[in-house]
Amino acid sequence: DVKVTQSSRYLVKRTGEKVFLECVQDMDHENMFWYRQDPGLGLRLIYFSYDVKMKEKGDIPEGYSVSREKKERFSLILESASTNQTSMYLCASRVRTGGMRNQPQHFGDGTRLSIL
Amino acid sequence: AQKITQTQPGMFVQEKEAVTLDCTYDTSDPSYGLFWYKQPSSGEMIFLIYQGSYDQQNATEGRYSLNFQKARKSANLVISASQLGDSAMYFCAMRENSGGGADGLTFGKGTHLIIQP
Numbered sequence: 001d002v003k004v005t006q007s008s009r010y011l012v013k014r015t016g017e018k019v020f021l022e023c024v025q026d027m028d029h030e031n032m033f034w035y036r037q038d039p040g041l042g043l044r045l046i047y048f049s050y051d052v053k054m055k056e057k058g059d060i061p062e063g064y065s066v067s068r069e070k071k072e073r074f075s076l077i078l079e080s081a082s083t084n085q086t087s088m089y090l091c092a093s094r095v096r097t098g099g100m101r102n103q104p105q106h107f108g109d110g111t112r113l114s115i116l
Numbered sequence: 117a118q119k120i121t122q123t124q125p126g127m128f129v130q131e132k133e134a135v136t137l138d139c140t141y142d143t144s145d146p147s148y149g150l151f152w153y154k155q156p157s158s159g160e161m162i163f164l165i166y167q168g169s170y171d172q173q174n175a176t177e178g179r180y181s182l183n184f185q186k187a188r189k190s191a192n193l194v195i196s197a198s199q200l201g202d203s204a205m206y207f208c209a210m211r212e213n214s215g216g217g218a219d220g221l222t223f224g225k226g227t228h229l230i231i232q233p
Contacts, residue, residue: 033220042120042207042223058220090161101149101168101213105221107161 003027006091006108014116019078021111023091030096032074033105034058034066037088049074050096081115088112119143120208120224128230135195137227139208142189147213150191151221152182155205164206167191203231 007022025032031050035043035058045058047066055066063085067075074093078085092105121140129135141150152164167175167182175182183192195202205228209221 031219035223040125040225042225043209043221044223045220048220088159092161101147101211102166104151104153104163104166106163107153110159110161112159 004091004093004106004108006089006111008111009109010112010114012114012116013078013081015081015083017078017081019081019113019115021076021078021089021091021113023074023076023093023108024072025074025093025106026072027093027095027106028071029093029106030071031094031105032068033092033094034064034074034076035090035092036060037090037110043090046076083115086113086115118224119222120210122206122208122224122227124227125225126228126230128232129198131200131231131233132197135198135202135229136183137193137195137206137208137229139191139193139224140189141191141208141210143210143212145212149211149213150182150184151209151211152180152191152193153207153209154202155207155226157204161207165193198231200231200233203229205229 003026005024033048034046037043049055049068065077089111091108094105148169150167154162165177165180167184179196181194205226207226208224211219
């Protein structure tokens, strides 16, 4: 089974802090994703990566950056945390699309981040 | 315009009844995939079922089936013989295949399903 591990289930930080959310997958997947989930809004894509050191903006990248130095690890960075970034953050991974279009994204358990 | 619309914010269903969760989508891409995920209160996202735009038959996975009506751009999830453990949030999502890069999913806002004994 695919395992996507997020470093923290719950995290509390202060406004203005630099925050790192870490995600590791063990299936050698090329593609990795960061989403945020808010009540009534569903999941929204922040950033994704299709290879080491490659990154692409999703639908809501403002206030975030990412890092992918190794294939198995994808980090989400809040450069200067603000209260409107209080949310649930979900990491996912997937094989490169190619001919495998029916393969789903596999998600971690999520990090509930509170910015005070 | 929303790409994925789930019109039912919440549903109450009696145990053992069949459930239909609605999902309509909007795309001009001829090649796309539709996914359904379940999210229990514990928070993990569980993949349920997939339907490709070129698939001739409706997808089925155990008690889950997908009522795919391409002309209507509809991909409703059907759960047969509902169980208490089916209580969760359910999300419909779409991937458009003509885009480049790593093809992120576009999610609907979800339906909160509660199964009553």
